Amino acid sequence: MRVVQITDAHLYADTEARSRAGIPWRQFQHVLGAVVAEKPDIVLFTGDISQDESAASYALAVQAMDQLPCPWYWLPGNHDQPELMAAERPLVDQVDMGGAEIDAWRILLLNTQVEGKPHGELGSERLAKLAEQLEKDDRPTLIAMHHPPVDVGAVWMDAIGLQDREAFWELLSKHPHVKIILFGHVHQAYAEHRRLGEATIDVYGCPAMADQFLPSAEQFAIDEASRPGYRIIDMTLSDIQGGEWQSWIERIE
Template sequence: MPPTGITEADHVVVIQLTDSHLFADPAARLLGLDTHASLQAVIDDVLANQSRIDRVLATGDITQDGSESGYRRFIAAVERLPAPCHWIPGNHDDAVLMETLGRPTGLWQDWIDVGSWRIVMLDSSVAGSVAGHFGEQQFARLDAALSSAGDRHVMVCLHHHPVSIGSDWMEPLGLRNGQRLLARLDGADQVKVVLWGHIHQQLDERRGNLRLLATPSTCVQFAEHSTDFATDTLAPGYRWLKLFNDGRIETGVIRLAAGSFLPEEGASGY
């Protein structure tokens, strides 16, 4: 039941899954971790603890190897959830293949209108690059989404972090023209939140009236504020968001039980 004073008509519920890093080979592991099993365990938690879901957002690095089999394994996993899923690519993904698979099914959309909100899905991936960048096509998509949003509140989704996260090794691996994106959003009052993945850790900051959110991976976690690549012992997780009709946001991160799905100690080569 919703809390007193809140009805289902007041808001929509969004679940973010990110950085699942699936493989074509079911036996493959990422830093010793079974990414398919951890994704399924996260989905089990969503099903057990989220009584209502209106949309599922998958914010990149769906696969580790860009394989069609990996994407189909992801699709089969999220079909367990009772809401439509929409995805965007990350640096490990094949964006062309994701669009080919996703356009006919609704997985790939430029934006989604749900309740009083518009969710804009931007592609920050660059073929052959770990870092992200928005080309003119993505800025045009953003401009089109904002100019046609009407009275809707807006959430912008991408894979790469557009701000510094205080981690030296990840500093050059974010959105290379993040400041241009943020400058564009500074002038768009209807944009309330920017949501991303990529950093395999939790973040919740503000830039003026703009909420900046990042979410743990459904598999391996990265240590915060690290100079060099380092994993963490925190468990995989996901983010829930309540997007209210008046533009307010409630959100939180839920993780699996402590000690679940740890990478091999000292594993590297990500």
């Protein structure tokens, strides 16, 4: 089973609008073309679909994403308008990979948006729902979210990550069947193997489809030497105790 993560397209209604380092619509199309060639089984779009928060930007995204040869799912980032997203395509919070078979992985999609704020938070209601989902089903689980639940080493970015990360990790410590976390927001590659008791969770960040951010920066800075990209996760469905996977980053030329 191949999952591809894309993130942070920052689209405008105007397809010729520029970002700091490129034209988001063109970068989006180039990344999608490369993703199609990877033959994914599922594509996850982990937020910041839009930059101008317009209905037209979401319509453009859906029109392009619907050309993918596989199911795809999205969740909101801090720049997004969930109501406008849902008007174009439903927001779901769980995906059963390969159906509901006992040996299949599942994906949980978390909304970490705090309206009007750049940082993220789950809050008590979303944490309670996540706890319920994890208690009801112990299949190997991948969690996708927008805001990073870890520090990535860039001072300004770490200040606008997931604010209630301690509560999040405390919850996950009770559920060793969570194996992988994917996040967006950071506009750069990231990988960490986090130990929780006797379990290990692989935590992955992803390059943006739009501009890339400079790693380890104290203040906001664009990484002009990096290219847009995406993350691949190849997963097996056969081991209910843990599953197996490999993950890596690809970038467009």
